[in-house]
Amino acid sequence: MKVTVIIPVYKVEKYIAETVRSVLQQTYSDFELLLVDDGSPDASVEVCQNICDPRIKILRQHNQGPAAARNLGIRHAQGEYIAFIDGDDLWLPQKLEKHLEHLHNSPAVGVSFSRSAFIDEAGHSLNSYQMPVLRDINPNSIVLCNPVGNGSAPVVRRAVLEAIKFECDRNGTTEDCYFDPQLHRSEDVECWLRIALQTNWQIEGIPDVLTLYRVNSGGLSANLYKQLESWETVLDKTRDYAPEFIAQWEKPAKAYQLQYLARTAVRLKAGTMAAQFIYRTLFTYWRILLQEPRRILLTWVAAHALLLLPQSVYWYMEKLALERTAAIQKRHMLQELSRSL
Numbered sequence: 001m002k003v004t005v006i007i008p009v010y011k012v013e014k015y016i017a018e019t020v021r022s023v024l025q026q027t028y029s030d031f032e033l034l035l036v037d038d039g040s041p042d043a044s045v046e047v048c049q050n051i052c053d054p055r056i057k058i059l060r061q062h063n064q065g066p067a068a069a070r071n072l073g074i075r076h077a078q079g080e081y082i083a084f085i086d087g088d089d090l091w092l093p094q095k096l097e098k099h100l101e102h103l104h105n106s107p108a109v110g111v112s113f114s115r116s117a118f119i120d121e122a123g124h125s126l127n128s129y130q131m132p133v134l135r136d137i138n139p140n141s142i143v144l145c146n147p148v149g150n151g152s153a154p155v156v157r158r159a160v161l162e163a164i165k166f167e168c169d170r171n172g173t174t175e176d177c178y179f180d181p182q183l184h185r186s187e188d189v190e191c192w193l194r195i196a197l198q199t200n201w202q203i204e205g206i207p208d209v210l211t212l213y214r215v216n217s218g219g220l221s222a223n224l225y226k227q228l229e230s231w232e233t234v235l236d237k238t239r240d241y242a243p244e245f246i247a248q249w250e251k252p253a254k255a256y257q258l259q260y261l262a263r264t265a266v267r268l269k270a271g272t273m274a275a276q277f278i279y280r281t282l283f284t285y286w287r288i289l290l291q292e293p294r295r296i297l298l299t300w301v302a303a304h305a306l307l308l309l310p311q312s313v314y315w316y317m318e319k320l321a322l323e324r325t326a327a328i329q330k331r332h333m334l335q336e337l338s339r340s341l
Contacts, residue, residue, distance in 0.1 A: 003031035003096060003155075004079030008069035009045060010038040012087035015214065017047050018123070022090040022212075024053055028097040031055060031083075034073045039063030044087070066151070067179035067187035068170070074161060074178050082156045084188075089152040090119070090212035099155035102206050110160035110201030111192065113153040114210035118267075121216055128267070129329045130213070134205035139196040139245060143238075143253040145260075146189045148203065153211045154188075163199045164191070180237065185223075185230035190237065197242050215267060224261050224273065231257045255285035259292065262299050271306025278303055 005023050009016060023033055033053070037045045037060040048058060061072055066086075074082060081103065085091060099112045106112075118126040132147035141147055148154050161178045168177040179187045195201055235253065239246040262277035278300050281288060289296050305314050 002079055003028070003081045003083055003100070004073070004077035005031050005033045005083045005085065005096075006036065006070055006073035006077070007033070007085055007087050008036050008038050008066045008073075009048065009087050010040045010063065010066070010069070011042055011044065012040075013042040013044045013047060015088040016044050017051065019085060019087055019090060020048065020051055020056075022092075023085065024051075024055070025093055026091065026096045027093050028100060031096065032057060032078060034059055034076060036061065036069040036073045038065065038069040064170075064181060065184040065187075067177075067183055068181040070179050070187075071175070071177050071181060075176060077158070080158055082158055082161060084154060084156075085152040085211075086150075088214045088216060089150070090123075090214075091152070092210045092212070094208075095210040096155065098206060098208055098210060102204070103155065103157065106202075106204065108200075108202050109204045110157045110199070111148070111195060111203040112155050113148045113203070113205045114208055115205065116149050116153055116211040116213040117209050119212045119214050121214065123212075123214075126215065126267070129209060131329055132205060134207060137196070137203045137205075139193060139242075140249060142189060142193045142196050142203070143235075143245075143249050144256045146192070147205060148188065148192055150211070150213050151188045152213060154192075157201070160195060160199065160201045163201070164194050183230055183233060185227045186234050189231075190234045193234070193238060197238070197245065224265060224270075224277075228257065228261060251285045252288065255281050255288045258284060259288065259296065259299065262303065263295075266299060266302045266306065269306060271303055274299065274303035275307060 007019065020033070033056045035048050035056060035058045037058060039062045045058065059072055059076060061068065070084060081100065083096060095114065099114070102112045103109060116130045118128045120126055130149040132145065132149055133141060137147055165176050165178050167174050168181060170181065179191050183190055192203060196203060235246055235250055258277050258281040262274045262281060265274035265277060278296070281296070305317065
């Protein structure tokens, strides 16, 4: 068996059937699909049990978070390649096929990821894309902007995960871990950073948009602040084994994370929070204004427009801006795709 797909399942009753279908409809079909019930209190697992396909297996654990759920899936995986997708995101049909082609043609690449498009809670396009750098990714790239983007974008060689595994004590039992189970957010970027710092495997993207990343507004304020707290925990953990790296990159890394949170708050129409985050960005590392002037200024303007303008006026301005941005992004992606052919 060539590929194992792992989906942590927790409170995704509304979305999990569509997520699973997007995996089962892949053009590449030689995979097993491990659904890891992370002690979900809703009917998510019952929904999964009603989907009949011999490639599906359901694993169960008490609620321990997505990192522990992925670890359990990896320990049971039979595939040479491991693909991850969150229980509310979607894949386009050629996702696995294109990543396997990429990994086959690039033996030094250990983590292959795709670009992602944002969708709302109803699955409608938000006309916005994650547009990260795709090549020459190093630890600096990861700690500043996490080019992989989200936990549903990567396909990873099993050998890479074996190279960075560590033992951890879980409920009195020693287990192999790959993602840090103490992290309930930012566990993916911590893993990519460990790969970049501790192995020679390359992390590389392909220009295709193959993942649909769902923006969920539930628990917005708490989630964004907890995400920042988790990010700071990642920096603290990395400091233990790479102190010189963190000494050099801690301030810019925190500023880039604050900028990302400000943009997320804008996308979710939380103007006050967006303004707070953008001011903290500049206070933490003012040089980011020289490195990312357009993004910083646009985020600042959007945050204050949300606070000061009538809602109807803001929505009209946002619509025009998104249409222009989407057109630029699509043109850029088409140019990259034509060069890669």
